[in-house]
Amino acid sequence: MEISPRGYERALSLHELLSGVVPEKLSAALGSLLGSPARVVSADGSWALASAQPLPMGARRMPLFHDLEIAGYLETTSNDDAHVRAAAMVLESIMRSGARYFMASEMHIEVVQADFEELKRKHEALMASEARYKALAEHLEARVKEQVEIIETAHRHLYHAEKLASVGQLAAGVAHEINNPIGFIRSNLGTALSYVQKFQSVAQYIKSCNDAELIGLWQAADLEFVMEDFPPLLQESIAGADRVTRIVADLKGFSSVDQTEEELVDLNDSIRSACNVAANRINSRADLKLSLGELPRLRCKAGHLSQVFLNLLLNAAQAMTQRGEIQVRSGIEQGQIVISVKDTGCGISPDILPRIFEPFFTTNDVGAGTGLGLTVSRDIILAHGGNIDVSSAIGAGTTVTIHLPIDRRNK
């Protein structure tokens, strides 16, 4: 197994060992020291110091050792042993010094190279680590953003939930208070109607009797008209009381908005009840048209969805600058429940359309609205796995469309 050494371990030639000196000067100096011609040649004779002429036969050769081996010879015609030995020693010292320089420089190159490689490696490792931290920082920013969004949403929900809770409490209280009196009013009206019928049976008898004074009194009091008008009067009152009862029932439905339990409901019921609650606000401004298709019962937070429908209806009513029409549709499209509320109101201008879902964004006067209606509506729809879209044209009206997946629970 042969491995040729490199770098500082490399074998050095005589030429290399003497490369640090000026050949002519050394050659001349040797000649002067020895007092006779002298020359330095490599061991194999292939190289000689300066352009010295070959010496005549009989010249002596003094070996020059380097690294335990003969690297070259000092050739001279001098017979002065001591001087020749001294000159050889001087040459060997120069050669050693040359070797020292060569080895040191080779080692220096090797070390610098190794240090540089190491530095490069460390630099690369550092770059990689920097990239890792950069990615982490970027990721962190996104994470913070995400968390902030979650917190903001939660905050909105809390705000809304509190509002709803107070509204719900009020509605529940009012409904309870009205329920009792409306109950006996409705019942009394029924009784009153039967009493009127009893009066009517007596009226027949009075009219057919011959008591002129009684008939005179009957006619003077116009009781004929009273008897005729009384039953429809009571019927109307009964219808009115029934309507109050229904509205109270719907109000009670909204009073449960702060309940977070999911239940199975027909969303058409929720839409109708929202229409009833909003009827007063709508009827003065628009005609309400419902075209509700058959819907499967959906497991959802019904109170929350009712709130969404009410929001949309009130928004639609508010958009009316003159009397118009509000159309509410429901149906199934591609396995999703689709509910749309379309109005013929003023519409939303394109520059604010992208902002309408932003929290606290409102075009109402201060105090007229919180600007949370649509934001919370969207949150609620998203929480049900659905989405909500708004398309609008200035002057032509706005359509809000809600898509809700039916089989969200089954996935």
Place this chain on the structure above:
Amino acid sequence: MAELDEAQRKLTIKLVYYGPAMSGKTSNLTCLHDLLSPELKGEIMTLETQNDRTLFFDLLPLGFRTPTGWLVKFKLYTVPGQVVHDATRKAVLSRADGVVFVADSQSSQGVNNAESFQNLEENVRRVGLDFETLPLVVQFNKRDLPNILSEEEIQARWSAAPWPLVMASALTGMGVKSTFITLLEAVYPALDKNFSLQKMLGTDIHSFISTATGEPCGNQS
């Protein structure tokens, strides 16, 4: 790995003195230069800074000719012990045939010794040598100083290690030659395995060592 030049019938064996800073690696070489008298002995070449700290390495060439006409050269190197010169240590250690780890016996130097030895193990692997089979002798130097670990303590601490231990004082010369001989005893079998040294050089391990050290009888002193 030793360098074999079959054309010129030359075998060069590289031996490295490793160890912590100031543990006496250069002193070992200086001392060997004085103690040994092989057929061929060069001058020590030192590459040092102004304050006598080894910068790159020291080099002592020794050699002899075998009856079969082969030139066997030993190149004894020291490494710079200072931690900062690790790249140089690695370069010197590459292709080594044997290593003397020169530890400082002073009880205060335990950590330095341990760190340097660990550095040796790392660098041996980094230059592609096998630490399990690399011929290695551990020398505890500076036995002439006070406040040193006792020999019993050292023997106890190193009892589990497979390498021979030599107590030495490079200043007085004690144990320096026997460290060298112990190393040659470990190196010869490894080289013999690779080069069939005995057949090639015509020397057995005893004559090999005695010729290398210049002791006719080859006894260890």
